[in-house]
Structures are given as structure tokens and as C-alpha cells.
Amino acid sequence: MKQRRMGLNDFIQKLATNSYACKHPEVHSILNMNPPPEPELMNANPSPPPSPSQQINLGPSSNPHAKPSDFNFLKVIGKGSFGKVLLALHKNDEKFYAVKVLQKKAILKKKEEKHIMSERNVLLKNVKHPFLVGLHYSFQTADKLYFVLDYINGGELFYHLQRERCFLEPRARFYAAEIASALGYLHSLNIVYRDLKPENILLDSQGHIVLTDFGLCKENIEPNGTTSTFCGTPEYLAPEVLHKQPYDRTVDWWCLGAVLYEMLYGLPPFYSRNTAEMYDNILNKPLQLKPNISNSARHLLEGLLQKDRTKRLGAKDDFMEIKVHIFFSPINWDDLNAKKLTPPFNPNVTGPNDLRHFDPEFTDEPVPGSIGQSPDSTLASASIKEAAEAFLGFSYAPSVDSFL
Numbered sequence: 001m002k003q004r005r006m007g008l009n010d011f012i013q014k015l016a017t018n019s020y021a022c023k024h025p026e027v028h029s030i031l032n033m034n035p036p037p038e039p040e041l042m043n044a045n046p047s048p049p050p051s052p053s054q055q056i057n058l059g060p061s062s063n064p065h066a067k068p069s070d071f072n073f074l075k076v077i078g079k080g081s082f083g084k085v086l087l088a089l090h091k092n093d094e095k096f097y098a099v100k101v102l103q104k105k106a107i108l109k110k111k112e113e114k115h116i117m118s119e120r121n122v123l124l125k126n127v128k129h130p131f132l133v134g135l136h137y138s139f140q141t142a143d144k145l146y147f148v149l150d151y152i153n154g155g156e157l158f159y160h161l162q163r164e165r166c167f168l169e170p171r172a173r174f175y176a177a178e179i180a181s182a183l184g185y186l187h188s189l190n191i192v193y194r195d196l197k198p199e200n201i202l203l204d205s206q207g208h209i210v211l212t213d214f215g216l217c218k219e220n221i222e223p224n225g226t227t228s229t230f231c232g233t234p235e236y237l238a239p240e241v242l243h244k245q246p247y248d249r250t251v252d253w254w255c256l257g258a259v260l261y262e263m264l265y266g267l268p269p270f271y272s273r274n275t276a277e278m279y280d281n282i283l284n285k286p287l288q289l290k291p292n293i294s295n296s297a298r299h300l301l302e303g304l305l306q307k308d309r310t311k312r313l314g315a316k317d318d319f320m321e322i323k324v325h326i327f328f329s330p331i332n333w334d335d336l337n338a339k340k341l342t343p344p345f346n347p348n349v350t351g352p353n354d355l356r357h358f359d360p361e362f363t364d365e366p367v368p369g370s371i372g373q374s375p376d377s378t379l380a381s382a383s384i385k386e387a388a389e390a391f392l393g394f395s396y397a398p399s400v401d402s403f404l
Contacts, residue, residue: 066139068146068371071099076365077153077358083144086367087151087352096352097136100147101371104140130339131182133202133212144371152210154203154347155357157263161198165266169297170330171344172263175201176256177331178209183252184319192248196255197236198262203357207343234275235268239283239307253314253322257304264293269305283307296327 071088078085083102090097136148157175161167167175179201186193193211202210238254240246261269270281287305289298303313303325314321323333335341347357355363 066137066146066148068141068144071097073099073367073371075355075358076362076367077355078362079365084368084371085149086371087355088148096151098149098151100149102145102147104143104145129182129185130337131178131209131211132185133210149212150210151352152202152204152212153349153352153354153357154205154207156199157201157203157209157259158198159357159359160203160345161263161266167263168344169264169294172260172297173327173330174341174344175209175263176260177328177333177336179211179259180256180319180322180328181333181337182209182211183256184322187249187252187318193252193255195236196252196259198259201259203343203345203347205347205349206339207346208339234278235271237279237282238309240309242279242283248309249318250309250312250315253304253312254306254309256322257301260297261301261305264297264301265290269301294327296325296329300325300327 071090073086073088075087076084077087085098085100088097088099134150138147183193200212202212204210236255236258238251258268270285272278306312
């Protein structure tokens with residue numbers, strides 16, 4: 001019966017992704033049927049199928065073999081607007097993964113499908129950079145999306161910065177170099193990251209940087225291309241974003257400057273508890289640097305935190321300008337990318353079960369019981385249209401040789 005149900009699901013999904021079949025009035029009426037109520041994760045209320053404007057078509061979805069019951073979900077290690085990140089042990093390969101579980105209904109309700117699919121697309125492209133989180137595969141059930149990601153347990157940079165208030169210059173330089181390398185790689189793929197902040201920067205078990213959370217990435221930005229979407233995190237927004245002007249990849253170099261400033265001084269530049277005042281500072285207040293940093297750090301911050309993006313460091317030659325800056329002269333970039341440089345701080349984790357660098361606010365939370373449900377338990381009541389059309393192309397598994 002289980003195999004028949006799964007076979008029927010596969011058939012219906014194939015049918016639903018065939019544009020010719022969908023035009024048939026009877027098929028159309030079946031796909032538009034309102035589902036009865038279903039048990040929900042995270043108290044989300046059932047919502048109607050997506051309207052045409054909410055549908056994302058990334059091509060027909062492959063038939064996923066992965067399912068939630070493949071995993072033992074052990075701990076909540078993060079939370080976001082649309083779901084949770086869980087530490088999970090795969091029952092077959094016995095490896096630990098971070099599994100991001102997102103509620104389709106919450107995403108559709110807030111019209112965030114583009115950001116979620118952008119995250120998936122960026123993760124698909126990242127098959128070889130040492131400082132970007134890797135996606136192993138993704139899959140979906142009727143009501144949830146699942147990203148199976150590298151499990152990184154050295155803690156957020158934000159967590160360590162809060163504990164130590166600020167970092168010495170060599171440590172800040174090491175992190176800034178690894179972050180810059182990751183940003184340069186994304187730019188080489190015509191991707192602008194847009195949301196660099198300490199909460200999105202993790203340390204791995206050895207102390208190397210890993211960038212996560214690609215939901216605000218903007219794809220297909222050519223070297224001189226711009227975009228104008230207002231998004232990001234208040235403390236790290238570049239002036240051109242606040243002005244709602246077109247902006248380009250130099251927005252990431254502003255954010256790198258903001259994060260480096262915070263690593264050296266303990267607070268973001270132009271910071272104020274009053275958000276309106278902070279925005280005014282970002283737009284109008286000159287950058288003020290206290291004298292307790294080196295001249296090369298001072299020069300780099302002035303270049304990165306240049307309010308005019310056309311004069312900002314990186315505006316002419318992108319990552320190459322950052323690489324050759326005197327502040328980074330102690331860095332051998334080939335050794336850095338090969339992880340041959342010893343990190344300045346070792347998180348000293350004893351193994352995957354060592355959660356000391358995760359916020360207890362997450363890890364003390366019980367794992368929701370319905371996360372590991374097999375998808376066929378909800379198929380009968382699921383909106384097939386929602387599953388098949390809004391997140392077409394979501395299910396993904398890389399070929400075996402696409403990872404180093």
C-alpha cells in the first residue's frame with residue numbers, strides 16, 4: 001500500500017508538472033480541490049493553493065527518493081521565519097547533517113518563494129568553495145521543504161564576538177580574508193550575497209569560516225549589473241540600499257567593512273539603538289575610527305565603508321582589489337583557500353554531539369514530533385498544486401562526483 005501511495009504521488013506530481021495535461025478542465029478541477037484539514041508542524045494554519053503569481057517554475061521536479069523518515073532528528077540548532085534547523089543523523093550512512101525544515105504555507109503566505117528558491121539555486125551552484133556551506137540534497141513533502149546541509153558546530157561568529165567583545169587584529173584579518181574569499185567566489189558566479197552579518201557567519205569545528213543563509217542572494221548580477229530590492233539587516237545596510245538606489249556587488253564589500261569594523265571595535269559602524277538615527281548615520285555621518293587599530297586596517301575600513309559605491313574599494317576590480325590591499329599582505333591566499341593556515345581560535349568541539357557553541361534557546365527546545373513524518377501520511381490531504389507548482393525543481397540530489 002505504501003509503495004502504491006508513493007507511486008500514485010509520483011504520477012500525480014508528473015501530471016501536475018505537465019503544462020499540456022494541466023490545461024485539461026477535469027485535471028484543472030482536481031488540482032484546484034480544497035484539501036481537508038491536516039496535522040501541522042509549528043502551528044501553521046492551512047492555506048489555499050497558491051495563485052498563479054505565487055507559482056515558481058524551475059522545471060519539472062525530479063522524483064525524490066529522500067524522505068523525512070530517513071533521519072533521526074536530534075536537536076533544534078536554529079530558527080527562522082519559516083521553520084527550523086535541526087541536527088539530524090541519517091539512518092543509513094550514520095552521518096550528521098543540519099536539516100533546514102521550512103513550512104511551505106508560511107513561505108507562500110509571506111510571498112517569499114523567490115528567496116527560498118534563490119537560496120536553493122545558490123546552494124546548487126556551490127560545489128567547491130571551502131568557506132560556503134554545502135547542500136547535499138533537498139526534498140519536499142506536501143507541506144514542507146527540506147535542505148540537507150553540512151553540519152557546522154563551531155558556533156556563530158556573532159556568538160563568539162558577543163563573548164569576547166572584540167577580536168585582535170590578526171584574528172579579525174583571518175576571518176575577513178576567508179569571508180572575502182567566499183564573497184569573491186559568489187561574485188565570480190554573478191551572485192551578490194547582500195546579507196553578510198555575524199549571525200550568518202559560522203565557524204567549523206577547526207575554526208574556519210562558513211557562510212550560510214543564501215535567502216537574500218541576488219542571482220545573475222553581471223560585473224556592472226545592478227539591482228534595487230530593499231533588503232538586508234539594518235546595521236549592515238549600505239547607503240545605496242537605504243537610498244533605494246540601484247546597487248551592485250560593491251554592496252557586499254560595504255558589508256565586509258561593517259563586519260570587520262564590528263570585529264575590531266565590538267559594535268557595527270554608525271550603530272544606534274534608534275534605527276532611524278542609525279539610518280541617518282549610515283547616510284550622512286562621516287566614518288570615525290578610533291586610533292587603536294593599525295594604519296592598514298584604517299585604510300581598508302575607509303575604502304570598504306566608502307558611502308559612494310563608485311569610489312568604494314572593490315568597485316573597479318572586485319575581489320582582486322581586496323586581495324592586494326596592504327592589510328591582507330600577511331595572507332597567502334592559496335594557502336588560505338586550501339585551509340593550510342591555522343585558525344586563530346579553535347572551538348575545541350569534542351564531536352558532532354558537542355553543542356556548546358549553540359544558543360540554549362534553540363537546543364533546549366523539543367524537536368517537533370511531525371518533522372520526521374513520512375510524506376505519505378499527509379499526501380491524501382495535501383494540496384498537490386501547492387507541492388507541484390509553487391516549488392517546482394526543489395527536489396535535488398547532486399551527482400556523486402560534484403563534490404570534492
